[in-house]
Structures are given as structure tokens and as C-alpha cells.
Amino acid sequence: MKLTPEEVQKIADLARLELRPGEVEKYGEQLSNILSNIESLKKFQTDTIEPTAHAIEVPTPFRNDEVVLSDARELTLANAPEREGDLFKVAKVL
Amino acid sequence: MTYETIIGLEVHAQLLTASKIFCSCSTKFGASPNGNSCPVCLALPGVLPVLNKKVVEYAIRAGLATGCTIAKKSVFARKNYFYPDLPKGYQISQYELPICIGGKIDIAVNGEKKTIGLTRIHLEEDAGKLLHEHPTTRSKGASWVDLNRAGVPLIEIVSEPDLRSAEEAVAYLKTLRAILIYLEICDGNMEEGSLRCDANVSIRPVGEKKFGTRVEIKNMNSFRHIENAIHHEVRRQEEVLKEGGRVIQETRLWDSEKEITISMRSKEEANDYRYFPDPDLLPLLIDDSWINAVHQNLPELPEAKKARFMSQHQLSEIDAETLTSSKSLADYYEACVKIYGDAKKISNWILTELLRELNNSGEPIEQCKVKPDGLSGLLQLIDQGKISGKMAKAVFLDMVKTGESAKDLVAKQGLSQVSDASTLEPIIDKIIIANPNEAERYRQGNEKLIAFFVGQVMKETQGKGNPALVNEILKRKLKP
Incomplete structure (x- = not known):
């Protein structure tokens, strides 16, 4: 399966990646190879097999609705590129 | 040409749990910025989400109360997009396999009853909050992020495109809100955003079977906004069509001050969310005994x-x-x-x-x-x-x-009614003596004059005479 340069560019845009000249071709070829490999799975007959997202059918575990106060604020804000007071500061949106 | 309005609503209801959907942070509104955040809802590397059991119970309640089928197996999916209020770069939601399917809500508009179908109810996490002005310094020119709301549990209730007017949309929302409050799973506060509504609005010529292109309207946080926004949007679409144009599929924001909708982004390029099952979360399995237990405890x-x-x-x-x-x-x-x-x-x-x-x-x-x-x-x-x-x-x-x-x-205030005959009788005697002409006419058959005497007594007692007793004494004393 060969991706078109437009498809590669769209995938890059959706992932917020800026591609330099030549990279559309370079990554386009790598992505196409990955897809072709995955494509080889199509030769298996899967009509009778239920699609699953996990290898074994285990139900999700639960937690009870209990509050545990977190002390992560300072730690995370300290790692933020920019903060103002207790808020993360980001480029103007809208 | 006359057009028919087609509306479907997507309602987000914040669930009244104490903790978030996938971590133990508090959901309390109004906490100090980012105080209710932890490595899980901040999406730090290496953390794993663990589902809050109460969230599932509340969603089952909502589903049972609206006649949905509760899915024995539902799956959490990642909805991928970038926005500063979304720390993970994806929102955990449900896509192909939601927790509740089908269902209906009965509404009444001007006494006329109608049933509105539900497509689904699914579970998801809320995003954080973006501020466009710093709350203390009042500075602008940047945006600020508070992630206290990130990870707060929501159910999204999606209606079928069964609504035909802004009035029906409001009636539907009011009914749904009442149900959620009765179920004690959402406080229904639209100003604080615990209940939010997006409307998908399209129009088509009367008699046409095919739906027109729909526009999604956001940012309506009261019943009045919703009604005004839909009215405005229908008029806007009618004008576009009358001028020979075509309606573009897009998201528009309601500006309640200017009373217009403003184009936010064109959906044609934006809604490639690349949903896929969240590998961090296993399928949610719900057995009959759980559903029955919730059913028995429905308020x-x-x-x-x-x-x-x-x-x-x-x-x-x-x-x-x-x-x-x-x-x-x-x-x-x-x-x-x-x-x-x-x-x-x-x-x-x-x-x-x-x-x-x-x-x-x-x-x-x-x-x-x-x-x-x-x-x-x-x-x-x-x-x-x-x-x-x-x-x-x-x-x-x-x-x-x-x-x-x-x-x-x-x-x-000394208001107590005078219900004591011995207090009232002397007053009444005095009034009869002071009004001999009226008394005579009453005795000759003009019974309407009783009202005149009652009025006089009330004046004298400053309205405190017991009306029934005053009547009774007057009639007795005026008897010919």
C-alpha cells in the first residue's frame, strides 16, 4: 500500500509534525512499508472471529469513588514551560 | 419555499461523583487552579487510568431511566485531537461500543406529546478549562490552563434528529435535565457547565426526505440561549438557501450578546479524530445482576x-x-x-x-x-x-x-384575628346604631347591604374581625 504525498502531509498535520523538505518522501516510504506489512494479515480468514482490542478477555478493574488529594500541582507546574500563578500559561487560543 | 427544521441534541452531563472518572482527584467545582490534578489526569508518562465504579452505576441509571439497552460490553476509545485544555492529546470516550444504546424521552410542547428517540449514551472524560484572561492579574494576550476539570466524568446523551423546532429542543432539554436531577446523578447547573448542550441544526424543504447539511452550534449555557441560537441559525440557513448558496458543514459558536452564531471551524477538515480502542483500558463488562440492582434502586x-x-x-x-x-x-x-x-x-x-x-x-x-x-x-x-x-x-x-x-x-404585628364574640358584639351594635337607614333597608329585604356592614366592622377592627363570625353576628342582630 503506497501513501500519496498528500496523505503523508495530512497525517503529519494531524500529529502536529512539521516535515522538512525530503521528509514527505522519506517517511512516506517508511509508513507505506509498515502498512504493507500490516496488510499481509489480510490473508488470514477472520470472518468468524470477534474483533477484540486485547489479547485476553479480562474485564476492566474498578476503583471506588474515593477522593485522594494530590500534591502534584507544584511538581507539574515546576515542569511547565511557562506558568503564571497556579495556571499553565500557553499561547493565546482563539 | 417553506422549510422544515431538523434538530438533534448532544447533551453533556457532569456526573455527581466525588472523584474523577479515571483517578482519585476531587471533582469539586471552584477549587484553586490545578489543585485537583494528579499524574493520571495530567497525562504524565507511565500512568494508568482506573475506572470509577460509581460512574458506571450512574450511566446505567441514566440508561434505564430513558429506556436504553445497557450494553453487556462496552469499550473505551481515544478521540485524538490537539487543544491546550486536553493534556493527553486525546480524550477517553466511547465510540463504536457505548454503554447505553437506544432509548427515548417523552416531551410535551403546548400540551402536545411527542417521543424523542435517543441514539446512545456514552461515557467520557471532560477536558480542562481555558481562560483567556488571567483571573488575578487580568492580563490578556495569552491563554491559561486549569486542569481541575480534566477527567471529570461525563455522560453524553445523543438524541436522534427527531426535534422539529427550538421549542421542542428546549422541552426535550428541560425534560432530560429533570430526569438527571431526579436520578441524583447530575446537578443540572447550566451556568457552571454541569449540563452542556450542543445542537445539530439543519433545514430541508417541507416534504423532502433527505436531510440538509447540518451545522453544530456550541456555547449555549441556558434554555434561553438554546432557543435563541436555534431560531437564529434556522433563519441564517434559510437565507443562505434563498440566496442560492449552500450550507457548509461546520461548528458555529453562539454569541449571546450579539445574538448571532459565528463560524468556529469547518468540520470537513477538523473532525478526523482517528478513534481507536484505548489500550490502557480493558472492556467494560456489565452483568444482569448489576443492571437489576441499579434498576431496583432507581428513584x-x-x-x-x-x-x-x-x-x-x-x-x-x-x-x-x-x-x-x-x-x-x-x-x-x-x-x-x-x-x-x-x-x-x-x-x-x-x-x-x-x-x-x-x-x-x-x-x-x-x-x-x-x-x-x-x-x-x-x-x-x-x-x-x-x-x-x-x-x-x-x-x-x-x-x-x-x-x-x-x-x-x-x-x-398584632394581626391576630378577632374571633371573640364578646369583643365583636359591642362594635357591631355601635355600627348598627350609627347607620339606621341601611339597617332599615336591610330589614326590608335588601340583603346585599350585609356587605356594607361587614366592611364597616372590618374598618373598625382594622381588618382583624373573623369574617365568618362578623357575618353571623350581623345577621342575627339585623334580623327584622
Whole structure:
């Protein structure tokens, strides 16, 4: 399966990646190879097999609705590129 | 050409759990910025989400109350997009396999009943909050992120495109909101954003089967906004079509000050969310015994309560409907009935005097200073002949203002009704003597003049004479 340069560019845009000249071709070829490999799975007959997202059918575990106060604020804000007071500061949106 | 309006609503309801959907952070509104955040909801590397059991229970409640099928197996999916209020770069939601499927909500517009289908109800996490002005420094020119809301549990209730007018949309939303509040799973507060509504609006020529291109409207945080926004959007689309243009599929924001919708982004490029099952979360399995347990503990819903008020208390449909329109009003009424007993009298007082005062002040009933025992106490004073019905209405207004009991107010203002014949008789004698002509005419058959005498007595007693007793004494004394 060969991706078109437009498809590669769209995938890059959706992932917020800026591609330099030549990279559309370079990554386009790598992505196409990955897809072709995955494509080889199509030769298996899967009509009778239920699609699953996990290898074994285990139900999700639960937690009870209990509050545990977190002390992560300072730690995370300290790692933020920019903060103002207790808020993360980001480029103007809208 | 005349057009038909087609509306489908997507309603996000914040669930009233104490902790977030996938971590143990508090969901409390109004905490200090980013105080309710932890490595899980901040999406730090290496953390794993663990599902809050209560969230699932609440979603089952919502599903059962609206006639949905509860899925034995549902799956969490990642909805991928970038926005500064979304720390993970994806929102955990449900896509192909939601927790509730189908269902319906019955609405009434101007007495006409209609059933609105539900497509689905699914679970998801909320995003954080973006501020465009710093709350303390008031500076602009950047945006600020508070992630306290990130990870707060939501259910999204998606309706079928069954709504045909802004009025129907509002009726649907009001009914849905009442159900969620009755279920005690959402506080329904639209201003604080615990209940949010997006509307998909399209129009098509009357008789046409195919749907027109739909526009999604966001940012409407009151019933009035929703009604105005839909009206505006329908007019806008009609104009586009009349001028030979075509409606573009897009998201528009409602600007409530300018009363217009503004294009936010074109959906054609933006909605490539690349959903896929979240590898961090296993399938959510729900067995029959869990569903049955939730079913057995479902609280009484508005429709059932209305029917019960009609059969048990002999209320009219319209009265029962108004009393059950909000859970707090129904609870207030029932508390009064429990204390006072006479359901019909209570319902009359609530529906006229109390609701009028609440409408005037705009206060919710929870904040009303007259509590059920206060209103019951007032009605008891009437029954005991201590005050007249007319006086009670004036006393009630003072109760609303001061929160004092009827008994105290009556004592303080010296309002107590004079129900003592020995006090009233000398006054009445005096009045009859002072008005010999009227007395004579009454005795000759002009019985209407009784009202004149009652008026005189009331004037003399400053309105405190017990009307029934005054009447009785007058009739006796005026007898030819």
C-alpha cells in the first residue's frame, strides 16, 4: 500500500509534525512499508472471529469513588514551560 | 419555499461523583487552579487510568431511566485531537461500543406529546478549562490552563434528529435535565457547565426526505440561549438557501450578546479524530445482576411522581405536572403534605403564592426562606381561625422577606384575628346604631347591604374581625 504525498502531509498535520523538505518522501516510504506489512494479515480468514482490542478477555478493574488529594500541582507546574500563578500559561487560543 | 427544521441534541452531563472518572482527584467545582490534578489526569508518562465504579452505576441509571439497552460490553476509545485544555492529546470516550444504546424521552410542547428517540449514551472524560484572561492579574494576550476539570466524568446523551423546532429542543432539554436531577446523578447547573448542550441544526424543504447539511452550534449555557441560537441559525440557513448558496458543514459558536452564531471551524477538515480502542483500558463488562440492582434502586421519576400525585392526592394533571417539573419543588410539596395533610390546599398555595414569589425573585426554591414547616404553620393558623385567608397572604409575603414564622409575625404585628364574640358584639351594635337607614333597608329585604356592614366592622377592627363570625353576628342582630 503506497501513501500519496498528500496523505503523508495530512497525517503529519494531524500529529502536529512539521516535515522538512525530503521528509514527505522519506517517511512516506517508511509508513507505506509498515502498512504493507500490516496488510499481509489480510490473508488470514477472520470472518468468524470477534474483533477484540486485547489479547485476553479480562474485564476492566474498578476503583471506588474515593477522593485522594494530590500534591502534584507544584511538581507539574515546576515542569511547565511557562506558568503564571497556579495556571499553565500557553499561547493565546482563539 | 417553506422549510422544515431538523434538530438533534448532544447533551453533556457532569456526573455527581466525588472523584474523577479515571483517578482519585476531587471533582469539586471552584477549587484553586490545578489543585485537583494528579499524574493520571495530567497525562504524565507511565500512568494508568482506573475506572470509577460509581460512574458506571450512574450511566446505567441514566440508561434505564430513558429506556436504553445497557450494553453487556462496552469499550473505551481515544478521540485524538490537539487543544491546550486536553493534556493527553486525546480524550477517553466511547465510540463504536457505548454503554447505553437506544432509548427515548417523552416531551410535551403546548400540551402536545411527542417521543424523542435517543441514539446512545456514552461515557467520557471532560477536558480542562481555558481562560483567556488571567483571573488575578487580568492580563490578556495569552491563554491559561486549569486542569481541575480534566477527567471529570461525563455522560453524553445523543438524541436522534427527531426535534422539529427550538421549542421542542428546549422541552426535550428541560425534560432530560429533570430526569438527571431526579436520578441524583447530575446537578443540572447550566451556568457552571454541569449540563452542556450542543445542537445539530439543519433545514430541508417541507416534504423532502433527505436531510440538509447540518451545522453544530456550541456555547449555549441556558434554555434561553438554546432557543435563541436555534431560531437564529434556522433563519441564517434559510437565507443562505434563498440566496442560492449552500450550507457548509461546520461548528458555529453562539454569541449571546450579539445574538448571532459565528463560524468556529469547518468540520470537513477538523473532525478526523482517528478513534481507536484505548489500550490502557480493558472492556467494560456489565452483568444482569448489576443492571437489576441499579434498576431496583432507581428513584421515582417525574412521570411516575406525577401519576402518583394525581391518584394519591387527587391533583389535576396540570397541577401535578407543575409540581413535579423540578425535584426540589416536588420534594417541598411532599414535605408540606406530610406536615399539614391537606394536599389540595398545599398545592394551591405553592402553585399561586409561592411560585409567584419565586418567579419574582428568581430564587430557586432551595433558597426560599419559607420552609415546608413554615408554610404548613401558616395554613394551620388559617384553619384555627387565628387569621383570615386574606391576612395569610400578607403574612406570607413577610415570611418570604424575613424567614420568620407565621405565628411570630402575627403576634408581632398584632394581626391576630378577632374571633371573640364578646369583643365583636359591642362594635357591631355601635355600627348598627350609627347607620339606621341601611339597617332599615336591610330589614326590608335588601340583603346585599350585609356587605356594607361587614366592611364597616372590618374598618373598625382594622381588618382583624373573623369574617365568618362578623357575618353571623350581623345577621342575627339585623334580623327584622
